Every structure is written in structure tokens, then in C-alpha cells.
Amino acid sequence: MTTSPDVRPAPRPLTEPVGTVVPSQVPTHWYNLAADLPEPPPPALHPGTREPLGPQDLAPLFPMALIAQEVSTERYVEIPQTIREIYALWRPSPLVRALRLERALGTPAKIYYKYEGVSPAGSHKxxxxxxxxxxxxxxxxxxxxxxxxxxxxxxxxxxxxxxxxxxxxxxxxxxxxxxxxxxxxxxxxxxxxxxxxxxxxxxxxxxxxxxxxxxxxxxxxxxxxxxxxxxxxxxxxxxxGSVLNHVLLHQSVIGIEALDQLDAIGETADVVFGCAGGGSNLGGLSFPFIGRNLRDGTTTRVVACEPAACPSLTQGEYRYDFGDVAGLTPLLKMHTLGKDFVPPPIHAGGLRYHGMAPMVSHAYELGLLEAIAVEQEVAFAAGVEFARAEGIIPAPESTHAVAGAIAHARAATTDETIVIGLSGNGVLDLPAYHDFL
Amino acid sequence: MTTSPDVRPAPRPLTEPVGTVVPSQVPTHWYNLAADLPEPPPPALHPGTREPLGPQDLAPLFPMALIAQEVSTERYVEIPQTIREIYALWRPSPLVRALRLERALGTPAKIYYKYEGVSPAGSHKxxxxxxxxxxxxxxxxxxxxxxxxxxxxxxxxxxxxxxxxxxxxxxxxxxxxxxxxxxxxxxxxxxxxxxxxxxxxxxxxxxxxxxxxxxxxxxxxxxxxxxxxxxxxxxxxxxxGSVLNHVLLHQSVIGIEALDQLDAIGETADVVFGCAGGGSNLGGLSFPFIGRNLRDGTTTRVVACEPAACPSLTQGEYRYDFGDVAGLTPLLKMHTLGKDFVPPPIHAGGLRYHGMAPMVSHAYELGLLEAIAVEQEVAFAAGVEFARAEGIIPAPESTHAVAGAIAHARAATTDETIVIGLSGNGVLDLPAYHDFL
Structure with missing residues (x-):
């Protein structure tokens, strides 16, 4: 399981000036937490036989490259050039020091946010x-x-x-x-x-x-x-768009960049807050930090912030469950509220899923990350506070991470370093803010 | 008029890592075309006396610093640190090579776009x-x-x-x-x-x-x-938000960055297309290019793209006119369709203004920039073509510049370099695209 190189290969510059004029800063590899886990995550099971899935079981739905990524234990997976050229349209996404929010909170902590809302679709997706x-x-x-x-x-x-x-x-x-x-x-x-x-x-x-x-x-x-x-x-x-291993692999560019950006300014994250629905944003943001903890003994805490209305990590059982209501998908070992759980309508639609990504669930079981549940009102209040201080209106999903970070920063007594995963902007969710206000 | 230094002062790095982790790339000075014009633009006149305005005439409405910028002939105006810290939230904005659009058009030209839609409000404003x-x-x-x-x-x-x-x-x-x-x-x-x-x-x-x-x-x-x-x-x-000299001065960060970004990759713009309503985006994008033409003898063409429904540059008279319907504002020498002109409803609401910024009008009279009028249908067709090739949905205003650039690129026979000013994104204008489709 650790046959892959334990240092990330050096970036290979793009061959022509595509994308933003600094395309060589786009990560060259995705990071796969499976390579660094002390024990492998439980496999997905066939819904009929309840035996571990084989590649052919997934072939009608996915291309072989993605099926291979789904079960890969390689630490670094090279990002094809064509994908990097498209990533360069908005990547590396900004890591921003939230100085005005720090002042508004009166906290001695340093707060950074990693902002995925600059993508053409407005989120990390x-x-x-x-x-x-x-x-x-x-x-x-x-x-x-x-x-x-x-x-x-x-x-x-x-x-x-x-x-x-x-x-x-x-x-x-x-x-x-x-x-x-x-x-x-x-x-x-x-x-x-x-x-x-x-x-x-x-x-x-x-x-x-x-x-x-x-x-x-x-x-x-x-x-x-x-x-x-x-x-x-x-x-x-x-x-x-979420839950599966290959999805979390692709999202690892978020955390890879954040680590590099923090390194470049001599900062080390003490605690990372990410919102958690299906788990793709949380995993993408946090797994590179967790991997470094496992390899190098760093101690960055990771806090998953889920909605109190759909609390799969903090309230769900860890067991095999289906991904869909009809029970047609493979069985995944995950924290689940049950496939028949119907979450109440909340504005953070992207967090309304009964289960949590198997890799996030497994990491949670191993004690590699923590989880909290955030009430919707608290999340929106944090979103408004963030918007008025920093100028970016967070997506309703992202406000859960903001709320977790703000509560932590208010209680902070040292200049510890906090990183918020801002998974998207809330421009098309303004009616939700309007309802809150 | 040329007492200010004729080279831009070296950037002064920010003192701490605010904003994105490369805040030192945020421009340190705005650029003022007035310093490089062969003759000064005509002054604004008092609406009652028809004499040139004095600073005190504007004091009830504007702070003295902005009134001074309005009549400044200094070439470079230092950007205060606090403003640079906020600019760093989204600046430098991306300059992107539109490779996929080039392929879709089958053009030998190289197309770049300077994208202001990454700002928290979604435009250059x-x-x-x-x-x-x-x-x-x-x-x-x-x-x-x-x-x-x-x-x-x-x-x-x-x-x-x-x-x-x-x-x-x-x-x-x-x-x-x-x-x-x-x-x-x-x-x-x-x-x-x-x-x-x-x-x-x-x-x-x-x-x-x-x-x-x-x-x-x-x-x-x-x-x-x-x-x-x-x-x-x-x-x-x-x-x-537009028209006045100090507004165009602040917007010059767009063109300053674009020049620097092109320089960094060894490119020189042959032609720049910007959309033109009140003139703040066009002036901000193009004046640094025009200034270089005047100082260094470069030959970058600038094409203002205005809506055919509100064609102040291509159809308006160049004369003193009021900025408002009631005739209460100062008189400005500008290309105007007349203060009582009522443009038909078009989706590019930001371009529906009867007059053009005095500085843009003056530069047009001096032959420093060209202008074309674009029909709304042509503009939206270009916007859709751009969105499907490049992934960014342009603001309806910006589609006018895209249309100008696409027509130019289709006719190109050499690998000339085209720059499009993409003044904003169209996320909140999707119903307009829906109507068009």
C-alpha cells in the first residue's frame, strides 16, 4: 500500500501559456488518502450478492479509468494535461487571509479561507x-x-x-x-x-x-x-458528484493547493473547518492535511461541519447502506441516517444527503477528523457576518464551515491558524439570505 | 503636464500576507491617461454659469480626494494600502488564453480575455x-x-x-x-x-x-x-459608478494588470475589444494601452463595442450635455444621444446611458480609439459561443466585446493577439440568456 512515492512529484510546467498566466501553479497530481491510511476502508458490496464489487460491475456506468481510481491505493495520481488546462481557468483558487473578519470577531486567531466560488459554476463541483x-x-x-x-x-x-x-x-x-x-x-x-x-x-x-x-x-x-x-x-x-472515492480524489486539489499556499507564507494550519454533505468538499479540502498528519506527525485538526437537520456523521450509524432510496446502488459502508431518511427542507440543498462518503466515514471512525452539527439559523448568521466583513457571500452549504470557524475563533486565546473551506458562493442562493434577514 | 514620472514606480510589497497569497502582484498605482494626451480634455461646466467647475462646486457631493483626482494630470496615482488589501480579494484578475474558443472559431489569431467577473459583486464595478x-x-x-x-x-x-x-x-x-x-x-x-x-x-x-x-x-x-x-x-x-474621470482612473487597474500579464508571457496586444456604456470598463481596460501607444509608439488598436440600441459613440453628437434628465448635473463634453434619449429596453442594462465618459469621448475625437455598434442578438449569440467554449457565461454587457472580438478573429489571417475585456459574469442575467435561447 505504500509503494507509491512518498513525496509529491515536482510540478511539470505547462507547455504553453493557457489559462491564467501562471498555469504552472496548477497542481500536477491528485492526492489519495487511501495510500496513507493505517487500514484500508471497507469495500463496496454488490447489492445482489453482497460480495465486494468487481470492476465489471461498475462498467455500465463509469469509464475504466474512474473505476481504477475508485479502488486505487497510489498516493499521487497524475492530472492529465487537458484537465490542468481547464483547471487553470480558476485554479489555484485563492487562499485569503480574513483580516477584516478577525477584527470584527476580536480574535487573536489568524483566519484564512480557501475559496472555490471563483469557478465558472460557482462551487467546488x-x-x-x-x-x-x-x-x-x-x-x-x-x-x-x-x-x-x-x-x-x-x-x-x-x-x-x-x-x-x-x-x-x-x-x-x-x-x-x-x-x-x-x-x-x-x-x-x-x-x-x-x-x-x-x-x-x-x-x-x-x-x-x-x-x-x-x-x-x-x-x-x-x-x-x-x-x-x-x-x-x-x-x-x-x-x-460526491460520495465516491474518485470524486474525493479529484477534489483533493483544494487541500493540496491550500497546503502549498500556507507553506509559501510560512503558515501551518492548526484547525481546518469544512462543510459536509456527501463529503466531497470536506474530503477534498482535508485529506491532504490528514495525510500529512499521518506521514509527518503534524497535528492539524479537521472539523466536519454538517447541518443539524441532516447529521449523518454526528448522529448516523456506521454500517452498510444503499446510496439511493430504491436500493439499486452498490452497498457502501458509511455513516448513514438510513436510505429512507427524508431530511427537512433546508437552504443548504447540497448537504441534504442521508449518507456520508465512505472515505470520510472511515477516517472519522479512525479518529482522523472530528464532526459538529450546526443549526441553519446559526449558519446563516455566520454567513451574513462573513459577507459583511469579507465581501464574499458564502453558499448556504459553506456557511456551516464559517459558523464552526467563527465559534472557534471567538473562543481562541492564541494566534492559532484557522482555515475555512469556502466551497462556493451564494449568488444564486440570495433568496435564502433574504428569508433569513 | 508631464511632470509626473514617465515610468511606473516599482511595486511596493504589502507588509503582511493579506488577500490571496500573492498580494504583491496587486498594482501599486492607478494610471491617468490625462498625463499622456496631446491636448487636455474640455473641462466640466457649471450648469448655471456655464463656467468651468471649481472644486467647491463638487464638495457637497464628493470628498476632496476624489475631486482632486477628477482634474489630476499626474500620470500615476498611488493606490492606498487599504484599497490594495481589498483589491487583493480578487486582483490581479485572471488573464486567460481562450484556446478552446480559438479552436471553435478556426482562427489563427490568439485570443485572451481579461476577466473581471471574479470580483465578489461579479463585475468590474x-x-x-x-x-x-x-x-x-x-x-x-x-x-x-x-x-x-x-x-x-x-x-x-x-x-x-x-x-x-x-x-x-x-x-x-x-x-x-x-x-x-x-x-x-x-x-x-x-x-x-x-x-x-x-x-x-x-x-x-x-x-x-x-x-x-x-x-x-x-x-x-x-x-x-x-x-x-x-x-x-x-x-x-x-x-x-461610471462616466467621471476619477471612476475611469480607478478602473485603470484592469488595463495595467493586462499589460503586465501580457508582458510576462512575451505577448503584445494587437487589438483590444471592450464594451462601452458609460465608459468606465472601456477606459479602465484600454487607457493603459493607449497611453503606451502615445509614449512608446506601440500600435495596439482599441475598439469600443457599444449596443446598437444606444450608440452614443458611433451615432451621438460630441457636445456639452447634462448627465441626468432633469439637467441638474454639471455639463460634460461628451458623445451624447441627448439627455432625453430613452434607449429601448435591452438586457445589457449597464450600457443604457445616453452619454459617453468625457475622457473616452475625447480620446475618440483624437483618433486614439475606434467604435462599433453591436446588435443585441449578435451579442448574445457570441455570449453563448463563448460560454460553451470557455465555460464562463459573460455578462450581457460583456457579450458586446465578445461579439466584436469573434467577428475580428473569424476574419483574421495571421496569429495576431486579441484581448477581450470581460467586464463581468452573467450569473444573475441567466433569464436574458434563457430568452435568447
Whole structure:
């Protein structure tokens, strides 16, 4: 498990000046925590046999490169040049010292935030969308299907497919499709096609409409529709925006950059706060820090901040569970509130998932990270405080990490270094702020 | 007029690691084209006496530092440290090689875009909003008033006031206030106060409501309300988002950075395309290029891209005119369609102004820049083409520059270097794209 090199290979400069004029600063490799864990995470199981999944079980849905990444134990996975060129549109994302927030809080602590909202889709999601679209394009896939709730993931995948020449077909939960049209317009501007789910385009959708013609849909149903279409079309694959190992691998650029940026100014993070829903932002931000703790004996604390309304890490059981409501996906060992758990409607739609990524769950079990649950009101109050001090309106998801960090900073008595993972901006979530105010 | 140094002073590194971790890359000085013009621009005139304005005429509305900048002929004006610290939140903004767009167009030309949409408010407007709020705060102002149409300027000034501890009161044209609530919510999240205009809070507003209780308002009326409140409150000043010399001065960071970024990769711009409404984005982007042409004999062309629906440069007269409908502002020598010209409703609300900045108008008269008019349909088609190739959805204003550049690139027969000024993103303008598609 430790046959991969234990130092990260030196960056290889891009061959021409693409992207921002400093493209050589884009990371050259993703980081894989599996290489540094003291014990491997439990495998995914086949939903029928309950035996560990083989690559062929996933082949109808994913390209082989992603399946290989899903089970890889290599520490560093090289980022293909084409992906780096697209990353260079917004990467490295800024690491910013929140001096005005520090002053507003009267804290002796130093607060930094790593800001993913500069991506064209406004969140961290394109980090994996671009990678998934790339590997699919290379293996000849011509169309990707996916589900989306509020629409961040659907917009990010439409963006990635547009740049890499793939069609993108998205099933969006009807309640959001009707109530939040901006993200759908974003998908369409990128050339994506967005259907309300349930739709009459799939067997699963027709069955649900027959049972309840007035249903507003659910994420679980939208998954079923997207998976059904991908499985039946030999030229199409399916893409998932969180939870799986390869998704967290792609998101590791966030933490890799943050480590490098802190190193460059002689800082070491004492504690990192990230918001946690499915786990892709938290894992991407924190795993490079956890890996360094494991390899080098550093002691950076990692705190997962989840919504009190959907507290899978702090309240869920650690057991095998399905990823979807219908029980069609592989079984994943994770902290779960149960596949039938229906979280109450909260504004942080990206955090409304019953389970937590297996790798995050495993790290939590091993004591490598901590978790807290944050009430929605507390999260929004922190978001407003952050916006008025720093000028960036955080995504509702990100406000959970901000709230965790602000509470910590208020209690701080030393000049310790705090890092906030700001997973996205809240520009398309302004009505949620309006409701709060 | 050329007593100021003719080389830009060396950057002075920030004293601590604020902002992104490379804050020393934030420009240290703004650039003032007035220092390099072969003849000075005509002065602003008092609306009553028609004599050149003195500083005291402007004192009720602006702080002395901005009044001094308005008539300065110094080539370089140092950017105060506090402003640089805030600029560092998003500056230097990216200069990106549009390789995928080049391939899509099949052009031998090299296309770069300078992207201002990474600012917290999503456009170039904060470059001057921060500066105006700063100088007001230093001179003891406690509140800024302004008008806004679609809301970009009101949101940018609310952002700046929030960071610098000022109150912000905005009068928004009622039609936009009712139809486009997101920008208003953005202002409120930053702590700004936004009134629909006409309001019953001012004499001017009450008079207009008495005359027409169902009016949907106009920018000219909103200006009158904001100016009235500022003039009557000794602690309040007024802020304008375009047109004036000091606004264009602050926006010069765009072009200064673009020149430096091109230099760093050994490129020289052959032609620069910028969108033009009031002229602040165009001037900020292009004046550093024009100044270099004048000083060093370089031959970078500058093309102003204005909407065919509001073609002040290509169709307007060059004469003294008022900035507002009521005729209360100073008289400015500018290309104008007449203060009573009512542009048809177009999606690029930021370009719907009857006049063009005096400095841009003067430079146009001197043959230092060119201008074209772009039809709205052509602009949106270019915006969609850009979004699908490059991943960034341009603001409707910016699509005019994109359209100019795309037409030029399609006709190009050499590897000339094109720079597009992308003044903002279109995330809050997605319904306009939806209408177009």
C-alpha cells in the first residue's frame, strides 16, 4: 500500500501559456488518502450478492479509468494535461487571509479561507466534473447523465461536458426545477438538457408518475432515471458528484493547493473547518492535511461541519447502506441516517444527503477528523457576518464551515491558524439570505 | 503636464500576507491617461454659469480626494494600502488564453480575455466602489447614496461600504426593483438599504409620484433622489459608478494588470475589444494601452463595442450635455444621444446611458480609439459561443466585446493577439440568456 512515492512529484510546467498566466501553479497530481491510511476502508458490496464489487460491475456506468481510481491505493495520481488546462481557468483558487473578519470577531486567531466560488459554476463541483467528463471523453463516451437537486452539480457537469464535447442530460428534482430556474438556465446556456424528475422519459419515472401524478420528485428518483438511461445507452455513462472515492480524489486539489499556499507564507494550519454533505468538499479540502498528519506527525485538526437537520456523521450509524432510496446502488459502508431518511427542507440543498462518503466515514471512525452539527439559523448568521466583513457571500452549504470557524475563533486565546473551506458562493442562493434577514 | 514620472514606480510589497497569497502582484498605482494626451480634455461646466467647475462646486457631493483626482494630470496615482488589501480579494484578475474558443472559431489569431467577473459583486464595478468608499471614509463621510438600474452598481457600492464601515443607501429604478430582486437581496446581505425609485423619501420622488403614481421610474429620477439626500445630509456623499474621470482612473487597474500579464508571457496586444456604456470598463481596460501607444509608439488598436440600441459613440453628437434628465448635473463634453434619449429596453442594462465618459469621448475625437455598434442578438449569440467554449457565461454587457472580438478573429489571417475585456459574469442575467435561447 505504500509503494507509491512518498513525496509529491515536482510540478511539470505547462507547455504553453493557457489559462491564467501562471498555469504552472496548477497542481500536477491528485492526492489519495487511501495510500496513507493505517487500514484500508471497507469495500463496496454488490447489492445482489453482497460480495465486494468487481470492476465489471461498475462498467455500465463509469469509464475504466474512474473505476481504477475508485479502488486505487497510489498516493499521487497524475492530472492529465487537458484537465490542468481547464483547471487553470480558476485554479489555484485563492487562499485569503480574513483580516477584516478577525477584527470584527476580536480574535487573536489568524483566519484564512480557501475559496472555490471563483469557478465558472460557482462551487467546488467542477473539480470533479471536468475530470469525469475528460475520462469519459477519452474512452469514447458521448453523453453523460446525472441527477441534481438545487442544480449546482447539474450546472457543473453541463459546464464540463460543454468544454469537452459531450452531451449532458440532467434529471432535476421537480420541486427545484420549478422553484429555482436559474441553475437550469445555466445548464441550458452550457448546452445541457435538463428534465424535471420524475419524467415520462424513463420506466422508473413513468412508474412514479403513475403512482403519484402530482409528485414533486426526490433525489433518489432522479438518480434512478439518470442511471436507467446511462445503463441502456452503450454510448452514455453516469456521473456522480460526491460520495465516491474518485470524486474525493479529484477534489483533493483544494487541500493540496491550500497546503502549498500556507507553506509559501510560512503558515501551518492548526484547525481546518469544512462543510459536509456527501463529503466531497470536506474530503477534498482535508485529506491532504490528514495525510500529512499521518506521514509527518503534524497535528492539524479537521472539523466536519454538517447541518443539524441532516447529521449523518454526528448522529448516523456506521454500517452498510444503499446510496439511493430504491436500493439499486452498490452497498457502501458509511455513516448513514438510513436510505429512507427524508431530511427537512433546508437552504443548504447540497448537504441534504442521508449518507456520508465512505472515505470520510472511515477516517472519522479512525479518529482522523472530528464532526459538529450546526443549526441553519446559526449558519446563516455566520454567513451574513462573513459577507459583511469579507465581501464574499458564502453558499448556504459553506456557511456551516464559517459558523464552526467563527465559534472557534471567538473562543481562541492564541494566534492559532484557522482555515475555512469556502466551497462556493451564494449568488444564486440570495433568496435564502433574504428569508433569513 | 508631464511632470509626473514617465515610468511606473516599482511595486511596493504589502507588509503582511493579506488577500490571496500573492498580494504583491496587486498594482501599486492607478494610471491617468490625462498625463499622456496631446491636448487636455474640455473641462466640466457649471450648469448655471456655464463656467468651468471649481472644486467647491463638487464638495457637497464628493470628498476632496476624489475631486482632486477628477482634474489630476499626474500620470500615476498611488493606490492606498487599504484599497490594495481589498483589491487583493480578487486582483490581479485572471488573464486567460481562450484556446478552446480559438479552436471553435478556426482562427489563427490568439485570443485572451481579461476577466473581471471574479470580483465578489461579479463585475468590474467594485474597482471604483472600493476606492470611492475609502476616500469618503477617510474624510469622515458616514453614508453614501447612489442610484442603480439593474443593480450591479448598487450591489458593488453596498459591498464596498460594508467593508469600509459606511452606510449605503440606494435608489433603484422601480421596474428593476420589482423584476430583478436578486441584486437587491445582494445589497441587503451586505447591509445596504435599497429603495424603489421614485420613493416618497425625497422631494423629487414625491413630485414624480404625484405626477404619475404608477411610474416605473428611470435612472435620471433615481439620480435626482440620491443626489438630493446626499446634498442635504452633511455626513453623506454621493457616488457615481461610471462616466467621471476619477471612476475611469480607478478602473485603470484592469488595463495595467493586462499589460503586465501580457508582458510576462512575451505577448503584445494587437487589438483590444471592450464594451462601452458609460465608459468606465472601456477606459479602465484600454487607457493603459493607449497611453503606451502615445509614449512608446506601440500600435495596439482599441475598439469600443457599444449596443446598437444606444450608440452614443458611433451615432451621438460630441457636445456639452447634462448627465441626468432633469439637467441638474454639471455639463460634460461628451458623445451624447441627448439627455432625453430613452434607449429601448435591452438586457445589457449597464450600457443604457445616453452619454459617453468625457475622457473616452475625447480620446475618440483624437483618433486614439475606434467604435462599433453591436446588435443585441449578435451579442448574445457570441455570449453563448463563448460560454460553451470557455465555460464562463459573460455578462450581457460583456457579450458586446465578445461579439466584436469573434467577428475580428473569424476574419483574421495571421496569429495576431486579441484581448477581450470581460467586464463581468452573467450569473444573475441567466433569464436574458434563457430568452435568447
Amino acid at each position: 467542477p473539480n470533479t466534473a471536468v475530470a469525469q467528463a475528460y475520462y469519459n471523453a477519452v474512452e469514447g463516451t458521448t453523453k453523460l447523465t446525472t441527477e441534481t437537486g438545487a442544480g449546482q452539480w447539474g450546472a457543473s457537469l453541463s459546464f464540463a461536458c460543454s468544454l469537452l464535447g459531450l452531451q449532458c442530460e440532467v434529471w432535476q428534482v421537480r420541486a427545484s426545477y420549478d422553484a429555482k430556474p436559474y441553475r437550469r438556465m445555466q445548464m441550458e446556456t452550457y448546452g445541457g438538457v435538463c428534465h424535471p424528475s420524475p419524467s415520462d422519459l424513463t420506466e422508473a419515472g413513468r412508474a412514479m408518475l403513475a403512482a403519484d401524478p402530482d409528485t414533486t420528485g426526490s433525489l433518489g428518483m432522479a438518480i434512478s432515471e439518470a442511471v436507467e438511461v446511462a445503463a441502456q445507452d452503450p454510448n452514455a455513462h453516469y456521473a456522480l | 467594485p474597482n471604483t466602489a472600493v476606492a470611492q468608499a475609502y476616500y469618503n471614509a477617510v474624510e469622515g463621510t458616514t453614508k453614501l447614496t447612489t442610484e442603480t438600474g439593474a443593480g450591479q452598481w448598487g450591489a458593488s457600492l453596498s459591498f464596498a461600504c460594508s467593508l469600509l464601515g459606511l452606510q449605503c443607501e440606494v435608489w433603484q429604478v422601480r421596474a428593476s426593483y420589482d423584476a430583478k430582486p436578486y441584486r437587491r437581496m445582494q445589497m441587503e446581505t451586505y447591509g445596504g438599504v435599497c429603495h424603489p425609485s421614485p420613493s416618497d423619501l425625497t422631494e423629487a420622488g414625491r413630485a414624480m409620484l404625484a405626477a404619475d403614481p404608477d411610474t416605473t421610474g428611470s435612472l435620471g429620477m433615481a439620480i435626482s433622489e440620491a443626489v438630493e439626500v446626499a446634498a442635504q445630509d452633511p455626513n453623506a456623499h454621493y457616488a457615481l
